[in-house]
Amino acid sequence: MADFLFEGTVVMNNSKHAIILDDHGLFADAFSLLLERYTLFDFVKTCNDVADFFTFLNAFNRESMVIFLDYYLREGNGLSLLSEINRINKNAKIVFLTSAMSPLLIQTLKRYNPAGILSKSCSVGTLKQCIEDVAAGKSFVDPLFQEILDQQEGQQLNFTAREIELLKHVANGETIAAIAEKMFLSPHTVIAHRRNMMAKAACQSMTHLVTLAKDQGLL
Incomplete structure (x- = not known):
């Protein structure tokens, strides 16, 4: 062998x-x-x-x-x-x-x-x-x-691996154009993902969403 x-x-x-x-x-x-x-x-x-x-x-x-x-x-x-x-x-x-x-x-x-x-x-x-x-x-x-x-209670956020990856780029201060290039997406798709994530988490801004993700251990 x-x-x-x-x-x-x-x-x-x-x-x-x-x-x-x-x-x-x-x-x-x-x-x-x-x-x-x-x-x-x-x-x-x-x-x-x-x-x-x-x-x-x-x-x-x-x-x-x-x-x-x-x-x-x-x-x-x-x-x-x-x-x-x-x-x-x-x-x-x-x-x-x-x-x-x-x-x-x-x-x-x-x-x-x-x-x-x-x-x-x-x-x-x-x-x-x-x-x-x-x-x-x-x-x-x-x-x-x-x-x-x-012991967990309450509704959970259903972020995908792709969304979490995108969110990390946002947390690093990268622009929409830079994120699109790194993730092989169009800027329009990046914007759509951002909106979907904010809707899921009921957040009014990406700053709020990033803070929530960090508090919850996703980032």
């Missing part, structure tokens, strides 16, 4: 792979060491930027693997990467990592049906349970997050 060579490391093609995408280097490296220490995977790849992540993913595009994906990234957010991940590797199972405690964010992540949603402050026992459930084809929500959802 053939092996693969990636960045000087030989990896057996029947290995249980894990990829960590988190641009906080210290956390990513510590998390990788934790996975290796408890031999939860045969091989763990740590990526601190999106380009490195997709280079690895393309190299192993037919392998079954678990991707631990940070929600908050410098280059957008984890939700904005889902369609490309699924296009490259349909065997990948995605577990979102986040330190946020926002019910709205957790509910938003759940709507995209990831294999798991895990708190960065979870215990080793919770991490092991998550990996076991994911391997068995079950979905996993950190008990801490589930408790928050169980």
Whole structure:
């Protein structure tokens, strides 16, 4: 059975792979060491930027693997990467990592049906349970997050990954023209998205909408 060579490391093609995408280097490296220490995977790849992540993913595009994906990234957010991940590797199972405690964010992540949603402050026992459930084809929500959802009341905002990506550009102070170019949209479409989001959130301005999104942990 053939092996693969990636960045000087030989990896057996029947290995249980894990990829960590988190641009906080210290956390990513510590998390990788934790996975290796408890031999939860045969091989763990740590990526601190999106380009490195997709280079690895393309190299192993037919392998079954678990991707631990940070929600908050410098280059957008984890939700904005889902369609490309699924296009490259349909065997990948995605577990979102986040330190946020926002019910709205957790509910938003759940709507995209990831294999798991895990708190960065979870215990080793919770991490092991998550990996076991994911391997068995079950979905996993950190008990801490589930408790928050169980206590949640009121109507939820249904922002899409694309809308959240656009909103982050707005929060960065970018113009409509710049957002349109980056997102491959027409300026008219950007304006329409902005209006739709304000209507969903019952906000009278983009400033109010950005503040609400930040308060709710979406940005």
